[in-house]
Structure formats: C-alpha cells, structure tokens
Amino acid sequence: MTIKIVLLDATKLRDFVKQIFTNAGCSQTESELVARLLVESNLAGHDSHGVIRVPRYVQMMRDQLIFADQKVELLVDAPALALVDGKYGFGQTVALQATEIGIRKCRQTGLSAVALRNAGHIGRVADWAELAAAEGFVSVHFVNGAGSVMVAPFGSYERRFSTAPYCVGVPVPDAPPLILDFATSVVAEGKVLVASQGGKQLRPDALIGPDGKPSNDPHLLYGEYDETSLRDPRVGDGAIRAFGEHKGSGLAMMCEILGGALTGNGCTKPGRRFTNGMFSFYVDPVRVDPDELFPKEVSRYVAFVKQAKPSEPRGHTLVPGDPEVLSKEKRLRDGIPLPENTWQSIVETAVSVGIEEAPAAKATQT
Numbered sequence: 001m002t003i004k005i006v007l008l009d010a011t012k013l014r015d016f017v018k019q020i021f022t023n024a025g026c027s028q029t030e031s032e033l034v035a036r037l038l039v040e041s042n043l044a045g046h047d048s049h050g051v052i053r054v055p056r057y058v059q060m061m062r063d064q065l066i067f068a069d070q071k072v073e074l075l076v077d078a079p080a081l082a083l084v085d086g087k088y089g090f091g092q093t094v095a096l097q098a099t100e101i102g103i104r105k106c107r108q109t110g111l112s113a114v115a116l117r118n119a120g121h122i123g124r125v126a127d128w129a130e131l132a133a134a135e136g137f138v139s140v141h142f143v144n145g146a147g148s149v150m151v152a153p154f155g156s157y158e159r160r161f162s163t164a165p166y167c168v169g170v171p172v173p174d175a176p177p178l179i180l181d182f183a184t185s186v187v188a189e190g191k192v193l194v195a196s197q198g199g200k201q202l203r204p205d206a207l208i209g210p211d212g213k214p215s216n217d218p219h220l221l222y223g224e225y226d227e228t229s230l231r232d233p234r235v236g237d238g239a240i241r242a243f244g245e246h247k248g249s250g251l252a253m254m255c256e257i258l259g260g261a262l263t264g265n266g267c268t269k270p271g272r273r274f275t276n277g278m279f280s281f282y283v284d285p286v287r288v289d290p291d292e293l294f295p296k297e298v299s300r301y302v303a304f305v306k307q308a309k310p311s312e313p314r315g316h317t318l319v320p321g322d323p324e325v326l327s328k329e330k331r332l333r334d335g336i337p338l339p340e341n342t343w344q345s346i347v348e349t350a351v352s353v354g355i356e357e358a359p360a361a362k363a364t365q366t
Helices: 010-024 028-043 051-062 091-109 126-134 189-196 245-262 293-306 322-334 340-352 357-364
Strands: 005-008 073-078 081-089 111-119 138-146 166-172 175-182 239-241 275-283 336-339
Touching: 005 010, 005 340, 010 028, 010 051, 010 340, 010 357, 028 051, 028 091, 028 322, 028 336, 051 189, 051 336, 051 340, 081 091, 081 275, 091 111, 091 126, 091 275, 126 138, 126 166, 126 175, 126 275, 138 245, 166 293, 175 293, 245 275, 336 340, 340 357
Parallel strands: 081 111
Antiparallel strands: 005 336, 073 081, 111 275, 138 166, 138 275, 166 175
8 A cells, every 4th residue: 555645844844733732732832842852853763753743642631641831840959869750741841851950960060860750751862862962961861651561571472661762872072962862672662653654664573462473563552543543552462572682671671670660750560641751860071081082082983983884885884863864954855754644643633722724734735
C-alpha cells in the first residue's frame, strides 16, 4: 500500500501546533515551548517525538493526566543537589525548569545532580543535553516512564521496562555538541507509533510476540486500530525488544532504577498513570580541567573519528549529533514529511479544540 506523504513548512507547522495547545488551555508561553520542541524533533529526524504526539498530549489534558502551566516544586534544595516534583505538568515545561536548576547549581559548584519526578512526557531528552552544552557543561541523563510497560528484558517476551532513554551531551568548541540520545529498546515507542500510522517501517526484529518470535508488526504493541484512532500501547499482547541483548537490557534496568526509584518517580509497573522521571548529572569541565585539555582534546578526537574511512562508497563516518544536523538542514529546505493519516489526526485534534479544518490544513501544507 502506498502511503501519501504531506510536506509541511516548519514555521507554519509550529504556529499551528502552538494554536492547538493555546486553544486546549495552555498559556501562550507554554504553547510556544511545546510546539517549538515538538517541531524541532521532527526537524532533527526524530518524528517519534515530534508533532505525532499532539493528539496524545491533548487527550492526556482532557483525561487530567497532565496539566497546563505547572511550576515545579523544589522538595530538596542542597548546594549541588535538587529533587524536583513536576506536579504532572507538560514534560517540556517541567523538564526545562529542572534543567535550569541543574545548570544554575553547576555554575555555582562545578557539579550538580537533579532528580525530577512526576513529569509529563519530556520529549526528546537531547533537548536538555543541548541546553546544558550551550552553557559549556557536560550532562548525563537517565530517564524512565512509570506506567509505560512496553519493553521485554533480554531472554523474555513479557514486558517489564519502559523504553528508558539514556542521554549524554558534550560541548564541542565552535561546533555543534556531541549528543548521544537513545531509547534502551530497539526502537522508541514513538517509532512504533509512526510505523502504525504509515511512516517508516520498523526493523524486522524490533518487537517480539507471545510466541517468542521477532516481528515488526505495530499491532503487537497496540492491538487493533484504525488509521486515525489514538494508539493505546497497553492493549497489545507483544512487546518492544531491549536493544543490544543483555547489555541494552542491563542499561534499561539502570535507567529504571536511577530515573525511577532514585527520583521517587517509581520504576515502571502496570496500572499506574504515566510519568517521566529523570536523574541528571551536570559537570563544568573548567572546574576539573585546569590545563584546558578538555576542549582541545574533544575537538581533536572528533576530527580523528570523522576522518575514519567509511565502509560504504559515498558514505560518511558520523559522530553523535551529526544525523540530526543533516536532517534539520534538509527538512528546513524541503519541508517536514508526515504520513497523511498522521497529519489528518492532528487536523482532527485541531478541529476538536475549535480550529477550523480547512484553514488549518491550508496554512501548513507546503
């Protein structure tokens, strides 16, 4: 079956998404933040964390699972440590506040750690590593999704983990930062969502069924669905596989322990509301590098790695962050591609909050 793709101008799409969240009850400031970060995810090539999330976020607001314009509560406030309660706010809003706390403490002490609990979906974790890198800081982030039981540990077909993202950010002088950001599952749930709506197909072994066989059929995660219906990952009888066999499965468990148990968010278990927990370290390289080796050595090593001969003709040796930079250049030029039924579900969400369908669609198509 041929899937029709709609190309969308990034600026117009951001303005449209901002209007959706404003109509849904968010402030102009929060709507702008959420829309910008969702569209940035699409520009970076991570459609799983982009505007495909709009219908789900609006429905979570209606179900009172997330709340607009929350200000985090600081439960522990030590010189180099903070425990922050997101109070079920939009993840983009409360994770931003938590990251700003970590950056402020790191600037004062050279090293800080922030534990965030009870956040809505925080989006692409790279956003927070990029924010720290812009201040010159190294950061490490461990994330879990309590209530989001979707991933089978190595050697099993039963769900026990969330997709449990892990992220590291490193500033690079006069160049984009190194950003390593990945789910500890073979694919993030959002990529299964994209595939279920006619987007890029999953690799053949991304999922596993109750028969123990690998698969790429999104129905294993969502059960039965039609083209534009909201997907519910709780109802399928299969699971996403942990990446990297025992190594990825072990890292996923550590993300659950640090992002879930240590933050007070709670490790993943069935039957509870979804919340993200994130445990983050921030390091100021200047404080541990009096000889100023770090920036020069990072630049040297990045160049050394990128000079490695590619294994395929006309290929490129990339470092973390390169694919996102290349994707953004292309999509700013050519438009953001979305499967037509994904776009239609966003338009339907817009109509449901009082935005007329025809002008909305016309305003954002290239």
